[in-house]
Amino acid sequence: MPKRSPAATLDDIALHAQVHKTTASRALDPARRHMISPEVVRRVEAAARALNYRVNRAASALRTGRSGTVGVLLPDITNPVFPPILRGIEQALAAEGFFVMVADTGHEQSPDEAADRMLAQRVEGLIVATSSLRDPLVRRLSQDQAKVVLVNRRDEDGLLPSVVSDDILGMKLAVDHLVAQGHRRIAHLSGPLGLSTGALRKAGFEQALAAHGLQAAGHAECTAYSFEAGEDGARRLLDAGASFSAVVAANDLLALGAIQALQAQGRCVPDDVSVVGHNDMPLMDRVFPALTTVRILHYEMGYRAARLLLDSLRGVPGTTSTVVLRPELVVRGSSAPPA
Amino acid sequence: MPKRSPAATLDDIALHAQVHKTTASRALDPARRHMISPEVVRRVEAAARALNYRVNRAASALRTGRSGTVGVLLPDITNPVFPPILRGIEQALAAEGFFVMVADTGHEQSPDEAADRMLAQRVEGLIVATSSLRDPLVRRLSQDQAKVVLVNRRDEDGLLPSVVSDDILGMKLAVDHLVAQGHRRIAHLSGPLGLSTGALRKAGFEQALAAHGLQAAGHAECTAYSFEAGEDGARRLLDAGASFSAVVAANDLLALGAIQALQAQGRCVPDDVSVVGHNDMPLMDRVFPALTTVRILHYEMGYRAARLLLDSLRGVPGTTSTVVLRPELVVRGSSAPPA
DNA sequence: CTGAAAGCGCTAACAA
């Protein structure tokens, strides 16, 4: 078999184009090309094409300390909220020539370990969607002076910049909608309270009820943002004898699980019980009944998080801010006035 | 603000542990640790911990030519088939200490450009889910002698190793099911015929019909694997005056779009027309009507693709194979005997 | 078992 020719280096180009490799390096870098005469640029580019040259980013990363990569820590890419976030991140970064290294830190790997390995890879920054409210990882990372942005999560002390949806407002939209429909006995299916989304949405739910002079007709904390956890949570709510005409879930999957549990007990949605979700994940308009939910701009969330990180890498000051995006209510078939 | 202390290097460790940096390097590498006395290993490890040392992978990549990264090219991560594939890839690679660099090559970036940039990053291999049947990218990559595995796609000439579902069998399962229910006039909504999935599923559909002595009751090619494209395709089928009691779509999103189009024309699914999808994407059991579909093992597909690539990187011979996974039929509410 | 030397490919600093 034909021996694999080793990749061309700057020295090869220099030889071919009859210039010094430094000159070649400059000629190939748009940012430094202006120092070089057009004629030489032309020759170097021709040589680069002829030899199928590609910079060795490993080498330039070593020299410059910039790898052109950013790490993204996700708890579970198969959870439908994350793909659009990742897409937003990826597009914002790709536009600036950066690459995304993803780690799905669900089962095998711990986020800490993954973060460590990524820092060893010399990612220039980290976007974290896995952190809980008081997360030791967050502390460690800020000590390491790593550039970090949280997405769809925030830390308790607000040490780190983050991009989130306005969870308080989101729950207010849901509650106001149900109250306007005439509901008075409204229960809540919360996410894990160790996550900022879980805690904030629960708080938002209670605040919104209080504003109407109401109290929660029941609450169950779900252990994860999954269909099964929602099913289980709703079952616990029912078993506890809670009486409610509507449920606000902290997440669409929880809402779907709740609908399943309600239907299993012979309750009809929305005739007997209204259900409102949160996120407006894809296909929520196609499930049955179509889910009334709070839409979050996931793509935008990812995009903004990446922009925030890029700004911080460029040393733009004042980037320790938190971006809060405004959610909106999407009314569909799963909510209706009480019987 | 406190000046950021530069990351510790092997020299720092060497100094701290009173050994040569070569020794430190060996002591920290499990694969070479055995050359070093336990006492020295202990000292080096202590120093590493004390100084919060992390290898600089950029440096070791430069030295060894191995970056510990693999590139993944996806057409659209928000398409629900890809997250489980990506997850499978990620888990297989993470288990071997590799990282995944993703590029979503939908709009902004072309796959070619992304592949080039990834090769510049010195990824050790590429997993490609974007390629069409005769893709110049594929040719280029094989010329570059880059290590490449296709996933959920194959190339026309079978030059590259790939992991796919058995599309012919999948369509046979769908058709056999409908025929068994009594359907005789069955139409096909294909994916883009430039993709291997589009072409093979169409072929499988026709073969399966022929085996029953039947012919297609109509066919429309959809321009993409999306809800809208399915809606449009079904509309074209109807406008063309095709008469059918069942439709087999090459993809679940196409099937959902088709259901939408059928319902818009006042046809009921499954009473008037049965619809079968392909992929069994998440939530297909929750849409209305719940979708009968051909289940593909996406996670496994990704996992196997990554394993194939890893084997090839390790120089295991005979890795130019194609892995074909067996799909299964999942019968739900969208298919029923014809009226 | 440990150390010395060299060099992967690149770019920043300095010199001409």
Place this chain on the structure above:
DNA sequence: TTGTTAGCGCTTTCAG
């Protein structure tokens, strides 16, 4: 505008 020199941090010889 171009060239020279040096060195980023690591690992692989080769020598002790």
